[in-house]
Amino acid sequence: MSELTLTKTRLFEGIWEGVLKCSEGTRAKPRIDVTYLGEPVQDVSVDLADEPGLWRLRFPIPKESISDGVQTVVITEHTTEKRLDTVSFIAGEALAGDLRAEIDLLRAELDMLKRAFRRHCVETM
Numbered sequence: 267m268s269e270l271t272l273t274k275t276r277l278f279e280g281i282w283e284g285v286l287k288c289s290e291g292t293r294a295k296p297r298i299d300v301t302y303l304g305e306p307v308q309d310v311s312v313d314l315a316d317e318p319g320l321w322r323l324r325f326p327i328p329k330e331s332i333s334d335g336v337q338t339v340v341i342t343e344h345t346t347e348k349r350l351d352t353v354s355f356i357a358g359e360a361l362a363g364d365l366r367a368e369i370d371l372l373r374a375e376l377d378m379l380k381r382a383f384r385r386h387c388v389e390t391m
Contacts, residue, residue: 287320299343301374342378
């Protein structure tokens with residue numbers, strides 16, 4: 267299995283864009299999950315870029331994520347559930363430091379671990 271790296275290229279008009287690079291240069295399309303509050307984000311696209319082993323990732327920022335507080339969208343590789351990146355938004359009252367953002371990231375990681383553990387339990391029964 268190839269190692270994936272993700273590099274953000276831009277966030278424009280509510281669309282997040284990045285480039286996925288496969289370390290082995292494979293042409294197999296990577297399977298990417300984008301979630302907000304544990305739910306899949308709709309309209310995620312992974313398209314072949316101009317160079318071998320490069321893919322363009324695009325998805326709209328969920329409009330429900332634009333609200334007060336810290337909101338985090340998590341981007342993971344489907345098979346390994348490896349977190350490739352996060353997109354965090356801070357809105358509303360000025361927040362005391364980055365502590366709340368870190369807590370939100372921990373919640374997202376905990377949700378990912380819970381899903382993996384539940385799937386493991388089902389598979390081993």
